[in-house]
Amino acid sequence: MRFFKTLAIVATLVAGQAQSQSCGGDFGGFVGGLKSEAVSMGYDRALVERFFANVRRDQSVINADRRQGIFQRPFLDFSRALISQNRLNNGARNYERYRSIFDAAQRQFGVNPGILLAFWAFETDFGAVQGDFNTVNALVTLAHDCRRPELFRPQVFAALEMHRRGDLDPRTMTGAWAGEIGMVQKLPSDIINHAVDGDGDGQITLKTSQADAIMSGASMLQAKGWRANEPWMHEVALPQGLDLTQTGLRTRMSVSEWQNLGIRPTHGSLPSGSLQASIIVPQGHRGPAFMVFDNFVTLFEWNQSFIYVTTAAYFATRLTGAPVYQAGNPDTGLNQDQMRTLQTRLVARGFDVGDVDGILGANTRAAVQDVQAQLGMPADGWPTPALLRAL
Template sequence: MRILPVLVAVLSFGLATTAQGQSCGGNFGAFVEGLKSEAASRGHDRTLIENFFANVRQEQSVLNADRRQGIFQRPFLDFSRALISQNRMNAGRNNANRYSSIFATAQQTYGVQPGILLAFWAFETDFGAVQGDFNTVNALVTLAHDCRRPELFRPQIFSAIEMYRRGMLDPARTRGAWAGEIGMVQKLPSDIISHAVDGDGDGRIDLQNSVPDSILSAASMLRAKGWRANEPWMHEVALPGGLDLTQTGLRTELTVSQWQQLGVRPTHGSLPSGNMRASVILPQGHRGPAFMVFPNFSTLFEWNQSFIYITTAAYFATRLMGAPVYQAGNPEQGLNQDQMRQLQQKLAQRGFDVGGIDGILGSNTRAAVQDIQAQLGLPADGWPTPQLLRML
């Protein structure tokens, strides 16, 4: 099952203007001419620019894919079970053995453990098998022209031009995900330019066909984004009865020792050093699984900004490193997409920042839910229920 990365949704109404002064939207041809002018102002050769944009076109299929990401509305247990199949577990372990020397190099050089790299490799492209069939240049220009997130995609066009100049991208033939990511680990052009590595020593970087290039480039990017070498990212825990749930969630950090003093215990193995900072997250409320997460967990949001995706990838990585299946518990019923939108609207009307009325339970909505639960005397675990919606 191919899960395309979700990118942060910043809703725009009407025309948005970039830092360079050109608006998104409007006539597509005029928009492309504006991109050409900006590329020239950045010092690119005019012939190179014309060749890069020679066959560019707007693709409705890209816009359709951007607006069709319903799986991210599923609760954690459903989402994780959909993504973490036995086949993926087996493939992950087989690839860990097959490319053990590459993963060892990634850990020695960048401090990124095999589980994390395997998890993203699995979720992004099923270990390279499904890399996407969207023309990369068309995808980036289409999304930059669209007024939902131009500030995200417009800069990627100029990184793609630089890739073309270096011989790393063919505007007519390079294909990947609908959001412009390329290769086995699905990276945007700016990250490729900044962090890609020639892992196999052949003198070129090929993220579509070379496993060493892909794995070491992913590790290089994570380290550059703040990954702490060889530190953990997540550990499943059990909560004591009577824990103040307002302390759970990514907004609160205590040391591991402080959490232990509050009665939080690992469900298996042992927790890291008592001085390490950590949060406790409850992706499906206090009756579902609980995880202690460490600074490296936050770094993963540099890869993808979906809370549900990152939590699932982090958990899958622990499984690939030997952790047992989570204790699923018995979570309370959640909300469907329409109910979630209603909840977000009601919270926004009360002044809470929910990060957009999109029907997705992201980090901002979770924090707002936790605050309103505390005000209403409900268990403040950030998990919205029909009861909460009725009370609002």
């Protein structure tokens, strides 16, 4: 399946498009609304009818969306589940096999090969598992569902644009349950805006061309803010007595300022002292600690999960020579039900935790850190049974 015949880039497809239809309700009526909006956007009615002709609500997509239990695991468990010796070995082999492509991606877009290998591994096991969900069904189902319609509704029209160009067959295009396509799992709008013909054959085939997939992933990261020749993460050791309220992504200092507070690398040396950085402790101050930089924050443009991004960034350091993290001895965390209870109690105290979903995301971590400080507990953003009892 080919994507673009040319390298034309659409800067914005549906940015600012008014959402004239709410989510939910009768699925057939919802699809009718999408058709009407597409026609109002200037698409030929016959094209629109062909695009939506066989669309259906896919309950398996909803089930997959609700079944993301792995994101509830703490960092040590999550990272050990995703980073196997087999993946490390395959990462090294794929780097050697496609070294010229990775070198080209780094020259053109400034993205380190380790980052691209990490996401390629996590997304599809280097292209082996790309998903067999019908892409249009998945996108329309998730646009109709009321959990994240603002994310998926624009992607329906991006897929329609791909179909108009002859680059997506709504009957046969398949991918991940969330509508991503190809070896590095990109949504239609990112394919339109950032896909690259990496192998120079005049087509962009993200499902079958390693060069196209690698270069397109690098292109997207650069467009989202990746800074060439800058680091993304380095493991560090915390000094005794560090003010833990300074940990987390909300606090930024120069590397030199962190060093003056006693932060030290666990291996090698830290980068330039003038670079701005944060200190994250994904499983609390008794677990691994990392200094992270602007490029780490850019990775949230690829995936919004804190635990996923942290693990991918760490895996990228391993692929580029870093040793295994110092696991430490973290305090016991909370199970999913306890986390939901904690989130509910935090909301009752006026904190914004995002969704009450039992997942320790960035908003919940920030709220936990603030309430820990209020209660005189170690304010590292890691929720424990002791914190739950205190609330």
